[in-house]
Amino acid sequence: MSSIIKSVKSWFASPATETPGAGTSTQIITRDQHSISRKDISDNALKVLYRLSNAGYESFLVGGGVRDILLGLHPKDFDIATNATPEQIKELFRNCRIIGRRFRLAHILFGRDVIEVATFRAHCDDNIQQAKEGMILRDNVYGDIEEDAIRRDFTINALYYNIKDFSVHDFCDGLADLRKRQLRMIGDPETRYREDPVRMLRAVRLACKLNLTIEPNTLKPVAELSHFLEQVPAARLWEEYRKLFLAGAAKLTFQKLREYGLxxxxxxxxxxxxxxxxxxxxxxxxxxxxxxxxxxxxxxxxxxxxxxxxxxxxxxxxxxxxxxxxxxxxxxxxxxxxxxxxxxxxxxxxxxxxxxxxxxxxxxxxxxxxxxxxxxxxxxxxxxxxxxxxxxxxxxxxxxxxxxxxxxxxxxxxxxxxxxxxxxxxxxxxxTGSGKKRKRRKPRNQKRQPANKNKH
Missing domain, CATH: 1.10.3090.10 (cca-adding enzyme, domain 2)
Structure with a gap:
């Protein structure tokens, strides 16, 4: 673990480049300042990244794949973010299918391997369908990469690896939180949990799986809002159940779910x-x-x-x-x-x-x-x-x-x-008596003897 911490600290050894007009918290970490290598990324994910980029679209590895490589882990799933719409993605890949109603996504199929590609999303209240409690029911409003980063759940999941120049784009101080081994929600935690109550389960899962501490403000509303999970479709929670308990930290996850009232x-x-x-x-x-x-x-x-x-x-x-x-x-x-x-x-x-x-x-x-x-x-x-x-x-x-x-x-x-x-x-x-063949007795035809009424 100390080597991982050391690797994370090395990202801050020299100042990162700020993106013009993107805000003071936005950083671009160049290839010589981070530990991500293309050999850590699956061949199928690289194919998708390069084809999108060569077609003139922005193409980034994002989320858990970036996070886990930076932590010295070996991710199995690789998600990609782009400014191409699902329809444009499908034009590039014959092995693509578009799924989802709440969030439309493109799945690129390589046999059993599935590379998920999402279009950058923006927050636009007029076009997002929400329940009165705040849960997002449908959202297909597209935006740019900065808007997409703010829409993500935790800061450590808002890290983007650019296939064009191999840099890492950090829009929400995710690298700083990785260095602290801290899980922090982007935006107001209560609002974000109301938008998607599954984020409460995800917080526990990631904290247990990656040995992170949940930042106090991120944890505070969880017990009070746990009942919002009742609004989540039961079919969706089957997949969350599998992720919670089949990720290698089931025992700790169970204990934390009970501790946090989930x-x-x-x-x-x-x-x-x-x-x-x-x-x-x-x-x-x-x-x-x-x-x-x-x-x-x-x-x-x-x-x-x-x-x-x-x-x-x-x-x-x-x-x-x-x-x-x-x-x-x-x-x-x-x-x-x-x-x-x-x-x-x-x-x-x-x-x-x-x-x-x-x-x-x-x-x-x-x-x-x-x-x-x-x-x-x-x-x-x-x-x-x-x-x-x-x-x-x-x-x-x-x-x-x-x-x-x-x-x-x-x-x-x-x-x-x-x-x-x-x-x-x-x-x-x-x-046990199974070595001997027992003769099958024929049922007796004789009448039963009357029961002894005095027998207890």
Whole structure:
């Protein structure tokens, strides 16, 4: 980290050039004063940058790609800003599609790699459609680069790398904030959060991911405005959920979301469960979630795959159990109550974070397998073991056993079964009674004996 700080400090070793007429805070940092190199930028992003520039348009790498390279990181996503309109961009690229209604963007497709290109935007109240609370509903007012910079969320995201002369344009003192390792909102934080409440989640995500401190004025309105997240489409929050918890800092993000009063807006049922009157139960619930988040961070750090459905299954496990218990009290048997609750809990969560169907099916499988894993007698053990969701269900059971000792024996059995060779597995199954074929008994036709009324 010290080398990164040193790199950032080097940008200020000599005075940057001020852009004429752009204001005293606008700086141009020449190639010899910053650490960005074209070798740090993806080939596809460079193709887009150069084609726009060669066609006579302004062409800048902007946002997270610039920020992360300056911090010594290796970004995967590269966004581009230009003065070309979406239609003009499409004329240059056959592999382009225009998306969005709220913000029209151009996506340049290179197989699975997508380079997002946005046209410089301006702030013009007469042409921006806003809700009465201030949330921007539609905005396609185009402007110049200075206006575009002011429209961005945080100062460290308003840094532009010019492909023409390899300079960095800093319009909002973003480099100074990077040097301080500080996340600061451009403009009045309350107004900017009202324009787009997701910025509150983004502030937490970036602070946790990049090890930044949220500047006090930027943080101050968050708790008070957290309810504005209810206005954000649930489908949009699915993508935010993935970014929040699958970026390698899930555990810290969870803790900060709770600290800042934002977690309830995403997972209201889980948040209520974490505030249970029974302190022991609350600790067990929290421990399950924290273990899952830590496990997710570890997997991401080791570049292992992570399915967002797994973490969602963990988050909603306690609400599922509580719903099951409530239905049992109304006369349902456990199995019926459990499976009815799966639909209830997922439907309720979809009001806040819309879970795509393919992930909802995985969540259901992980949950339902928790009822099958204890039934490892007979041929059922092989049926369970060969289920396509066995590994995810087993990992889920392992997590449960860490916070619930009652599950440890079962988790240990399945661990041993997986590690055993074919001979040892047969022996294990024989001990459960599965080694012998049982004769199927025909149902008896004899009448049942009357129950003994004196028996308790």
């Amino acid at each position: 977690f309830h807006a995403l997972f209201p049922a889980t948040d209520r469960a974490l505030k249970h009157d029974d302190e022991t139960q609350t600790q067990a619930i929290e421990q399950l979630v924290l273990d899952a988040l830590e496990n997710t961070d570890t997997r991401i750090a080791s570049e292992q795959t992570v399915n967002p459905a797994f973490l969602m299954a963990v988050m909603l496990w306690q609400p599922l159990l509580e719903s099951t218990e409530a239905l049992q009290q109304k006369g349902n048997n456990f199995n019926d109550a459990f499976f009815k609750s799966m639909a209830r809990v997922l439907n309720a969560q979809n009001q806040h974070i819309s879970i795509p169907r393919r992930y909802a099916l995985v969540i259901r499988d992980i949950w339902s397998m928790q009822l099958r894993l204890p039934a490892y007698h007979g041929k059922k053990a092989w049926s369970i073991f060969e289920h396509p969701r066995f590994r995810a269900a087993y990992d889920f059971l392992l997590l449960r056993s860490q916070s619930d000792p009652r599950q440890k024996e079962l988790a240990d059995w399945w661990t041993k079964f997986q590690e055993a060779d074919a001979s040892d597995r047969r022996q294990m199954l024989q001990k």
